[in-house]
Amino acid sequence: MSKVVVSPAEKFSLKISEIAPDKSISHRSVMFAMLAEGTSVIENFLRAEDTMNSLQIVKNLGAKVLDTGDKIEISSDGIQESFEVLDCGNSGTGMRLFCGLLSSANGHFVLTGDKYLRSRPMKRVTAPLKDIGAQLDGRNNGDLAPLSIRGASLEAFDYTSKIASAQVKSCMILAALRANGVCTYTEPELSRDHTERMLKGMGAAIEVNGLTTTIHPMKKLLSPLSIRVPADPSSAFFFAVAAAITEGSDITLEGVTLNPTRIEAFKALERMGANISYEMKENKYEPIGDIRVQYAPLNGIVVEENISWLIDELPALSIAMATAKGESIVKNAEELRVKESDRISTVVEGLRSCGITVDEYEDGYKITGGKLSSAQVDSDGDHRIAMSFIVAGLQCGMEVTDLECINTSFPNFFELLQKITNIEISGE
Ligand code: S3P
Numbered sequence: 001m002s003k004v005v006v007s008p009a010e011k012f013s014l015k016i017s018e019i020a021p022d023k024s025i026s027h028r029s030v031m032f033a034m035l036a037e038g039t040s041v042i043e044n045f046l047r048a049e050d051t052m053n054s055l056q057i058v059k060n061l062g063a064k065v066l067d068t069g070d071k072i073e074i075s076s077d078g079i080q081e082s083f084e085v086l087d088c089g090n091s092g093t094g095m096r097l098f099c100g101l102l103s104s105a106n107g108h109f110v111l112t113g114d115k116y117l118r119s120r121p122m123k124r125v126t127a128p129l130k131d132i133g134a135q136l137d138g139r140n141n142g143d144l145a146p147l148s149i150r151g152a153s154l155e156a157f158d159y160t161s162k163i164a165s166a167q168v169k170s171c172m173i174l175a176a177l178r179a180n181g182v183c184t185y186t187e188p189e190l191s192r193d194h195t196e197r198m199l200k201g202m203g204a205a206i207e208v209n210g211l212t213t214t215i216h217p218m219k220k221l222l223s224p225l226s227i228r229v230p231a232d233p234s235s236a237f238f239f240a241v242a243a244a245i246t247e248g249s250d251i252t253l254e255g256v257t258l259n260p261t262r263i264e265a266f267k268a269l270e271r272m273g274a275n276i277s278y279e280m281k282e283n284k285y286e287p288i289g290d291i292r293v294q295y296a297p298l299n300g301i302v303v304e305e306n307i308s309w310l311i312d313e314l315p316a317l318s319i320a321m322a323t324a325k326g327e328s329i330v331k332n333a334e335e336l337r338v339k340e341s342d343r344i345s346t347v348v349e350g351l352r353s354c355g356i357t358v359d360e361y362e363d364g365y366k367i368t369g370g371k372l373s374s375a376q377v378d379s380d381g382d383h384r385i386a387m388s389f390i391v392a393g394l395q396c397g398m399e400v401t402d403l404e405c406i407n408t409s410f411p412n413f414f415e416l417l418q419k420i421t422n423i424e425i426s427g428e
Helices: 023-035 048-060 092-102 125-133 166-177 194-202 233-244 264-271 312-325 333-337 343-353 381-395 406-410 415-418
Strands: 003-008 013-016 042-043 064-067 071-075 107-114 135-140 144-150 158-159 184-188 206-209 213-215 226-228 249-256 274-282 288-294 329-330 357-363 364-368 376-378 398-399 423-426
Touching: 003 381, 013 233, 023 042, 023 092, 023 166, 023 194, 048 064, 048 092, 048 406, 071 415, 092 107, 092 125, 092 144, 092 166, 092 364, 125 135, 125 166, 166 184, 166 194, 166 213, 194 206, 206 329, 206 333, 233 249, 233 264, 233 312, 233 381, 233 415, 264 288, 264 312, 264 415, 312 329, 312 333, 312 364, 312 381, 333 343, 343 357, 343 364, 343 381, 357 381, 381 398, 381 406, 381 415, 415 423
Parallel strands: 013 249, 042 226, 158 184, 376 398
Antiparallel strands: 003 398, 003 423, 042 071, 064 071, 107 144, 135 144, 184 213, 206 213, 249 288, 274 288, 329 364, 357 364
16 A cells, blocks of 8 residues: 655755646536536646546537647547446536536436445435436435436426535536526535536526526526636635644745635645635636745634535534644544545544544544644545545655545646655556
8 A cells, every 4th residue: 555654854845837737627627517518627637536527528528629749639529328327436516516507407327436436425416317307316315326327307496405515516407408497505504605606607697696596497508618717716725734833934836726615725734824815816717826835933723614515625624723832623523534545534643643633523633632643544545535535744844644535636746746755656
């Protein structure tokens, strides 16, 4: 099994323009291209396992894809039945959004994924889709992949979701675009809104009013997408934490999406005491710009609101919390239990093995800040757990095993980390 040994870092000052492109936007860009007339052009597509799987799936669904390396051009004559099983790999976003896209397509489709994805709950999308006439099934009564879909005619809906999930919302918006009437989707808290922004930019009739999104069925194909994918704030955040816990450090992360539903973890780190500034440089589909993070001593905080805005960054934020003065509490974050790993237990166990006192709750944890000590931590196949504990190693040294998962979202992570400290990677 692969292993990295990370050495403690000295203070650093860096500008990074090569943070991995945004995963959420990359997935969506290739899927939404299938709803357009003409050729969509995608620059800076994330070439990581999760998103390359989505690109392969749209090819399997008949899209014509021209990949020149610099950009990807996609055109489609409509979704075709696939000869292949559609493999989403590790990606919940891939699987849940394809459910929405394929529920009304002509034909029969099978979606699967790796052993982690095949254990994650899918009823959150299969149940509301079945309620509007979709023909979907899967193991455990439609909750677990592999999932099968036979495209069907979908009824209009007014759906209120109990969870703030952009994956469920996006799935239902995609279904609504081809339903038999105007649909509404209401969520308990605003989740990331890339789907709404991108589809509106392509000409879809979507209105957002507070927590309710109204979707008018497509009367014709949408305009093609022309997008340069910004850097992923969830990936950038590992380096933000690196600077925030390494005395005297200063880092600028360039070309990141500054979408408010994505930068809440930076706001939390700011509340802890780090000096953070944002400079907007452009605005196409989303605001995009640079984030600068400068070290300052950190204090504990409570995180209990807008959880879906920082759900993916909580493992890395927890490393900052473990080094902060005083207690930090994370609440209302039960969704962490159904991510790529049960991130409440992987964070709690990992921090405890680094000598930190942590109390575990059903929906979060309490971390008593202290001094991290060097340990051996296994990622449990979860990319964000692997990268979070590697970043912890910048303070105390660390050995982290099971690293292949990092390729699902941030293939050049180690290349960038080497600008900060020495690392030794071994194993296959
Ligand atoms: C994502 C939404 C979030 C997030 C995931 C990506 C998306 O999941 O955790 O990494 O691209 O829509 P939920 O919407 O299920 O919370």
